[in-house]
Amino acid sequence: xxxxxxxxxxxxxxxxYIKATPSLASKLGNQLDNLEIKEVGDGNLNFVYIVIxxxxxxxxxxxxxxxxxxxxSWPMTKERSYFEATALKRQHGLSPKHVPEVYHFDRxxxxxxxxxxxxxxxxxxxxxxAGVEYPLLAEHMAEFMANTLFYTSLLYLxxxxxxxxxxxxxxxxxxxxxxxxxxxxxxxxISEYNHWTSPYLDSDAEAVxxxxxxxxxxxxxxxxxxxxxxxxxxxxxHTGSVMATHSSTQVIDPEFAFYGPMGFDVGAFIGNxxxxxxxxxxxxxxxxxxxxxxxxxxDTAADTWNLFHKKFTSLWDIHKDGPGEAYLHEIYxxxxxxxxxxxxxxxxxxxxSLGFAAAKMIRRIVGVAHVEDLESxxxxxxxxxxxxxxxxxxKMLLKKRRNFNTINEVISAAQ
Amino acid sequence: xxxxxxxxxxxxxxxxYIKATPSLASKLGNQLDNLEIKEVGDGNLNFVYIVIxxxxxxxxxxxxxxxxxxxxSWPMTKERSYFEATALKRQHGLSPKHVPEVYHFDRxxxxxxxxxxxxxxxxxxxxxxAGVEYPLLAEHMAEFMANTLFYTSLLYLxxxxxxxxxxxxxxxxxxxxxxxxxxxxxxxxISEYNHWTSPYLDSDAEAVxxxxxxxxxxxxxxxxxxxxxxxxxxxxxHTGSVMATHSSTQVIDPEFAFYGPMGFDVGAFIGNxxxxxxxxxxxxxxxxxxxxxxxxxxDTAADTWNLFHKKFTSLWDIHKDGPGEAYLHEIYxxxxxxxxxxxxxxxxxxxxSLGFAAAKMIRRIVGVAHVEDLESxxxxxxxxxxxxxxxxxxKMLLKKRRNFNTINEVISAAQ
Ligand SMILES: Nc1ncnc2c1ncn2[C@@H]1O[C@H](COP(=O)(O)OP(=O)(O)O)[C@@H](O)[C@H]1O
Ligand SMILES: Nc1ncnc2c1ncn2[C@@H]1O[C@H](COP(=O)(O)OP(=O)(O)O)[C@@H](O)[C@H]1O
Ligand SMILES: [Mg+2]
Ligand SMILES: [Mg+2]
Ligand SMILES: [Mg+2]
Ligand SMILES: [Mg+2]
Ligand SMILES: [Mg+2]
Numbered sequence: 001x002x003x004x005x006x007x008x009x010x011x012x013x014x015x016x017y018i019k020a021t022p023s024l025a026s027k028l029g030n031q032l033d034n035l036e037i038k039e040v041g042d043g044n045l046n047f048v049y050i051v052i053x054x055x056x057x058x059x060x061x062x063x064x065x066x067x068x069x070x071x072x073s074w075p076m077t078k079e080r081s082y083f084e085a086t087a088l089k090r091q092h093g094l095s096p097k098h099v100p101e102v103y104h105f106d107r108x109x110x111x112x113x114x115x116x117x118x119x120x121x122x123x124x125x126x127x128x129x130a131g132v133e134y135p136l137l138a139e140h141m142a143e144f145m146a147n148t149l150f151y152t153s154l155l156y157l158x159x160x161x162x163x164x165x166x167x168x169x170x171x172x173x174x175x176x177x178x179x180x181x182x183x184x185x186x187x188x189x190i191s192e193y194n195h196w197t198s199p200y201l202d203s204d205a206e207a208v209x210x211x212x213x214x215x216x217x218x219x220x221x222x223x224x225x226x227x228x229x230x231x232x233x234x235x236x237x238h239t240g241s242v243m244a245t246h247s248s249t250q251v252i253d254p255e256f257a258f259y260g261p262m263g264f265d266v267g268a269f270i271g272n273x274x275x276x277x278x279x280x281x282x283x284x285x286x287x288x289x290x291x292x293x294x295x296x297x298x299d300t301a302a303d304t305w306n307l308f309h310k311k312f313t314s315l316w317d318i319h320k321d322g323p324g325e326a327y328l329h330e331i332y333x334x335x336x337x338x339x340x341x342x343x344x345x346x347x348x349x350x351x352x353s354l355g356f357a358a359a360k361m362i363r364r365i366v367g368v369a370h371v372e373d374l375e376s377x378x379x380x381x382x383x384x385x386x387x388x389x390x391x392x393x394x395k396m397l398l399k400k401r402r403n404f405n406t407i408n409e410v411i412s413a414a415q
Numbered sequence: 416x417x418x419x420x421x422x423x424x425x426x427x428x429x430x431x432y433i434k435a436t437p438s439l440a441s442k443l444g445n446q447l448d449n450l451e452i453k454e455v456g457d458g459n460l461n462f463v464y465i466v467i468x469x470x471x472x473x474x475x476x477x478x479x480x481x482x483x484x485x486x487x488s489w490p491m492t493k494e495r496s497y498f499e500a501t502a503l504k505r506q507h508g509l510s511p512k513h514v515p516e517v518y519h520f521d522r523x524x525x526x527x528x529x530x531x532x533x534x535x536x537x538x539x540x541x542x543x544x545a546g547v548e549y550p551l552l553a554e555h556m557a558e559f560m561a562n563t564l565f566y567t568s569l570l571y572l573x574x575x576x577x578x579x580x581x582x583x584x585x586x587x588x589x590x591x592x593x594x595x596x597x598x599x600x601x602x603x604x605i606s607e608y609n610h611w612t613s614p615y616l617d618s619d620a621e622a623v624x625x626x627x628x629x630x631x632x633x634x635x636x637x638x639x640x641x642x643x644x645x646x647x648x649x650x651x652x653h654t655g656s657v658m659a660t661h662s663s664t665q666v667i668d669p670e671f672a673f674y675g676p677m678g679f680d681v682g683a684f685i686g687n688x689x690x691x692x693x694x695x696x697x698x699x700x701x702x703x704x705x706x707x708x709x710x711x712x713x714d715t716a717a718d719t720w721n722l723f724h725k726k727f728t729s730l731w732d733i734h735k736d737g738p739g740e741a742y743l744h745e746i747y748x749x750x751x752x753x754x755x756x757x758x759x760x761x762x763x764x765x766x767x768s769l770g771f772a773a774a775k776m777i778r779r780i781v782g783v784a785h786v787e788d789l790e791s792x793x794x795x796x797x798x799x800x801x802x803x804x805x806x807x808x809x810k811m812l813l814k815k816r817r818n819f820n821t822i823n824e825v826i827s828a829a830q
Contacts, residue, residue, distance in 0.1 A: 159592055159641055163585040173575050180574060180740065189745040211696035213750040216759060219742060226741070227644050261664060326594065326641070330604040337627045344631060366434055 006078065006108055006266055008064055011037045014049055017111075018060075022190075023104040043253065044369065045076065046070040050125040056081025057118065058223030059102060060284045063110040063255070072182070076174060080255040083172040084120060087257035088114065090232060090347055095147040099251050100218035104270055115241045117250045124242040124249075128276040128313075131293045140249035141269055146311035149262045152232035154326035155316055163260075166229045176226070177282030178260055180237065183363045184222035188215050193368035196279040200384030204391055205366040217398050221355045230261035236369070238360070239276065266308060267290045271357030273301045273392075274414060275364060275373050282377030290376070298411045305350070305407040313342050324357035352400050354410060358398035421493065421523055423545065429464055432526075435476075438519040444470030457538075459784065460491065460670070465531055472533065472794050473518060477607045478525040478670070491589060494500045495670040496525035498587040502672035503529065510562040513555055532658045532665045539664075540656040540813045544698060544788055546708045553718030555664035555682055556657070561726035564677045567647035569741035570731055576738075577674075584673040591641070591673055594650065598646070598778045599637035600814040603630050608783035615799030617813040618804055620781040628721025629686060632813050636770050644674035652683040653775070656674055681723060686772030686809075688716045689829060690779060690788050693805035697792030713826045719823040720765070728757050766816050769825060773813035780806045 009017060019032050020026045028035065031053045041048040041061075046066050047194035049060040063081035067074040085105040092099040127134065149360045154162055186194055188209055195203045208214065234241070235256025245249045280290040319337070321329035334342055364371045365387045374390075377383035378393050393414050426434060433439045443450065446468040456463040456476075460483050464475040471525050478496035500520040505672055507514040508734045519528035542549065576579040601609055603624055611620045649656070649672025658665045692712045695705040735753070738745035747756055780797065780802045789805075792798035808829050819825050 131437075136712060154638070154641055159595060160588050162641070163588040163591070167582040167585035170578040175580070177574055185743055185746060189743065212749065212755060215746060215752060216755055219747075219756060220759075223569070224740060226569055226577070227643050229644060263577040292761075326638060328600055330605065331600065331630060332634075336626065337630060340631055341634060 003110070004290065005011065006065075006110060007361075008047075009060075009109075009111070011039070013048070014060060016053070017109075017251050018051065021104060021113075022199070027056050027058050027103050027113070028053035029198055031055050031400035036285050036377070041068065042375055045080075047250060047253070050128065052116070053205065057116040057355065058141070059116045061112045061114065061176060061290045063349050072136060076178070080172065080175050082107050082111060083169065083226075084169075084253070084255035085112050085176070085327070087232065087234070087254035088112070088265070089384035091144075091148050091234070091251065091254060094151050095144045095251075097142040117252065120245050121243040121248065121250060122245075124244045125272070125276070125372055127244060128239060128273075128297070129279070129376060131283065131290060133278075133296050134246060134249070134300075135411070137192075137249055138300045138307055141251075141304050142264055142311050144249070144251050144315060145237075145265055145269070145308050146315060148234070149231045149265065150312055150315045152259075153230055153262070154324055156319055156322060156324040158323050159325050162229075165232065166259040166310075169232065172256070172258045175395035176260075177234070180226065180255060182368050183224065183359055184218055186217060187363045187367040194366060195368070195370075196366045197380050197384040197387055201366070201387060201391075204388055208362065208366055209390075210369045213399055214395055215369040218359055221352075221359055221398075224261045224352065225264060226263045231262050231385065232257060233260045233262060233265045234268075235260065235264070237265045239272040239373075240371075242269075260358070263349055263354075264356045265360075266305070266353035267356025268347070268360050269358040270301050270304060272371070273297055273304070274357065274393070275361055275371055275390060277301075277414065278379065279371075280394070282374070282379070282382050298415070302407045302411055304354070308351075309346055313346065316342065319409055333373060347405070350404075350407075354397055354401035358394040358401065361390055361394035365394075368401050401408070419523070421480075421525060423462075423476055424464075424475075424524070424526070426464070427452070428695055429466070429475060432524075433466065434521060436521075436528075437473075439473060442471050442473050442518050442528070443468035444630070446470050451455065456483065462654050467531070472531040474515070474529050476527045478530065489507070492591070493525035494539075495587065495590050495615050496520075496527060497522050498584065498590070498671035498672050499668070500527045502647065502649070503527070504671035505533065505567070506559075506563045506649070508665065510559045510666075512567075513559040513664055513812055518662055519707075532667065534633040535660050536663065536665060537660075539659045540654040540687070540787055540821040541656060541830070544660060544694070544713070544791060546698065546703065546705060547659060548697075548708070548711050549664070549715075551661050551662060552659060552664055553715045556666075556719050557722035557726050559664070559666050560652075560677075560680055560684070560723050561730060563699075564646045564648070564680065565727055566728040567674075568645055569739055571581065571734055571737060571739040572574050573738050573742050577644075582673040583685045584647065587671070587673045590650070590671045591675075594671060595637065595641065597783050598774055599633055599640065602778045603633060609614070609781060610783070611781045611787075612795050612799040612802055616781070616802060616806075617793060619803055622811070623777065623781055626810065627731050628814055629810055632724060632770065633774055636767075636774055636813075639676045640679060643676045645672065646677050646678045648670060648675045648677060649683075651677070652680045654687040657787075676767055676771070678764055678769075679771045680719070681764070681768035682771025682773075683769060685719060686775040688719070688787070689772065690714055690776055690786055692803060692829065693714075693787035693801050693808070694786075694792060697789070697794075697801045708731075713830070714740075717822045717826055720768070723763055724765075726759065731757065740827070762820070765819075765822075769812055769816035769819060773809040773816070774810035777813070780809075 025032045036052040038050045040050055047062045051058050063078040065078045066072045088102050092101055098115055100115035102114050150156055234254045239254040277294055280294045284290040327341055332338055374387055450468040453465045455465055462477045466473050478493040480490045480493045481487045503517050505518055515530035515532055517529050565571055649669045656668040685777055697710045699705040742756055747753055789802055
């Protein structure tokens with residue numbers, strides 16, 4: 001079916017669309033008469049359909065020209081779908097075990113056909129709320145981040161390749177602007193979109209708006225977000241963009257992708273683990289005090305950074321005389337210097353990651369979009385208590401991040 | 416004359432070209448029969464013609480698809496002319512008194528027609544070698560840099576405008592790569608292009624290649640150059656890109672322009688003043704020990720930074736609730752916080768500027784392209800002596816730049 005104009009699909013028209021699209025039909029074994037189609041989009045922005053035939057399955061994601069959870073009153077370019085498809089393909093190429101394959105992309109329709117990440121995969125955030133342990137999560141996320149960030153940075157790319165990719169993703173500016181607003185601006189000013197557990201956190205929210213040092217620090221992070229084209233980042237790497245089982249981890253939803261600071265991804269993931277950690281007391285009950293689970297979360301945060309560090313620097317070692325142009329082998333081939341170079345790079349990345357982790361935590365407590373980890377704590381006093389501890393920790397982390405040398409020091413400070 | 420294909424012009428074909436181009440002919444009062452045409456290109460890359468008629472004048476600059484001073488064996492995109500024209504127009508718009516007006520641009524021919532910066536203007540570097548004082552130089556350069564850098568940064572632009580401009584200038588990557596090679600790489604490795612005053616500086620050049628901390632620091636600057644899209648920078652702001660009289664200062668030749676770190680421009684200019692300073696002993700003679708002139712150069716370096724600081728921050732104050740999205744007025748409107756924000760921004764910019772100044776000095780002593788200030792010292796022992804002092808100062812500055820809080824401290828260290 002030649003789609004000449006964008007239109008929002010429903011289950012019925014999606015059926016027609018699939019029939020007319022060989023790359024999708026074939027993934028369903030061309031058995032298209034009794035397709036089971038279910039809209040499952042629980043995200044903020046887009047429509048997501050699971051499509052199942054007797055001999056195959058896939059997922060269709062369609063972007064609409066507005067923010068789904070708000071409606072047409074908040075317009076948002078559907079071109080985000082192009083950047084999501086482009087990033088998904090690139091990330092699948094770099095980390096095939098942890099990113100679903102793209103089967104089909106239709107730019108006019110802002111429509112992506114991709115692998116169905118089938119049950120028992122669930123959204124990681126839901127697993128963290130339920131208290132499920134994922135023994136391979138840290139390993140897998142470290143692998144995803146090390147591969148996608150290393151290979152799109154100047155540690156691996158020539159400046160020619162890098163600048164051309166930077167230019168392409170500059171056009172994803174509307175999504176960057178959404179992040180700029182909701183992460184780096186709104187929490188630090190009065191905004192109609194902000195909310196928090198009121199009245200308990202009223203003075204905490206006000207304190208964020210009046211904290212000069214905090215605002216100075218968040219400005220530095222915002223500048224990095226807006227000006228530093230370090231690597232192709234996912235851009236929205238919270239625990240709601242990860243689907244997991246005990247043995248598999250899949251990263252979805254990179255519509256915010258662009259060339260930005262690596263620490264924004266690493267920080268998003270670790271910051272959301274910290275949010276999960278601080279929410280556990282709200283989910284504890286007589287049968288389960290969640291103590292062991294809290295320890296598992298923190299071990300996972302530590303392992304994520306430490307394994308990421310290991311994998312990233314070992315990719316760098318492997319490719320030290322590869323195409324990357326940041327540190328030319330002829331110049332940095334002295335063993336002692338090579339160690340110094342890596343140490344300096346990684347400690348800067350660590351501090352960036354902690355800063356972005358903190359900024360992401362703060363915005364989930366006093367900004368527009370909260371996280372289910374905390375929102376699902378029904379007793380507001382209990383919730384406010386968890387949130388205040390998370391907020392106080394995040395504020396400290398944002399201001400003092402440069403004083404931490406290891407992730408274990410950070411974790412001790414949280415406990 | 417419709418030019419359908421690129422061809423390198425000579426004086427004869429340039430005459431025809433002008434006759435066929437109304438925007439050029441009119442600047443010459445349409446008196447085209449006895450045009451006086453002189454090729455004056457003394458730069459490394461391009462051809463420059465001065466064209467004079469009885470009732471007007473102009474300059475024609477044409478890029479060729481190679482590096483002029485080397486020849487066709489070193490190819491270089493002639494598209495640089497497009498970025499030069501685009502930057503010239505933007506910079507003329509932002510600092511009209513200090514940038515020649517563009518009359519005409521022909522992308523196919525890589526040809527720019529612009530105002531003739533007429534005598535007594537001379538290239539500043541030549542004036543500095545001759546010992547000429549320019550009382551308004553610091554004021555004018557500060558004005559040029561403050562205006563062109565401030566208005567193209569996120570202190571004034573929205574992120575939408577900024578990202579779109581960043582993307583456009585990403586295509587000037589070949590020129591960026593030339594800088595990456597000759598400023599940030601070649602001086603720190605063995606390269607067929609490097610040269611220095613041999614044998615006197617042999618061990619100094621070797622020491623640069625073996626200096627681990629220096630190489631660690633230069634890598635940080637290279638990363639900023641490649642990844643930080645802070646503002647539209649000139650990209651080649653040495654004293655050979657400035658034409659001056661006692662009362663006028665004109666900045667030409669922005670073919671290296673792209674969105675990069677502001678400190679690269681500020682540092683290029685100040686670093687070249689420092690090179691002029693260190694070369695003075697080589698130009699001293701019995702009639703003139705150049706002592707007073709050395710003091711004037713250093714005063715000019717100090718005034719340049721201090722006036723730049725003043726103008727830049729005052730533009731920022733004036734536009735504090737303007738379109739710029741880095742520091743939103745609602746968030747940073749507290750007077751004490753506002754001062755903190757500016758202090759932090761400016762000290763970072765200062766340290767960047769010192770670092771780039773140092774890198775630019777080093778590359779002019781042990782890299783491929785040297786400066787006439789030093790090259791024109793005919794006695795090699797004298798020259799090597801000046802060069803070594805410049806080099807030692809630059810190495811110290813690159814490593815210790817963060818210890819300096821004011822430009823006067825830097826100048827004391829140089830003396
Ligand atoms: N490939 C997939 N396989 C299975 N479920 C998916 C897939 N992609 C998305 N989903 C489901 O749809 C939800 C919303 O998808 P997501 O890409 O996060 O959309 P949004 O951009 O609107 O946040 C996810 O939380 C997940 O439950
Ligand atoms: N607009 C102008 N007016 C007068 N002279 C100019 C002008 N532009 C260039 N020149 C002369 O031509 C020389 C080379 O120009 P420049 O733009 O620096 O070329 P290149 O890119 O090859 O370095 C300058 O040093 C200056 O002497
Ligand atoms: Mg999502
Ligand atoms: Mg999304
Ligand atoms: Mg020049
Ligand atoms: Mg030059
Ligand atoms: Mg030039």
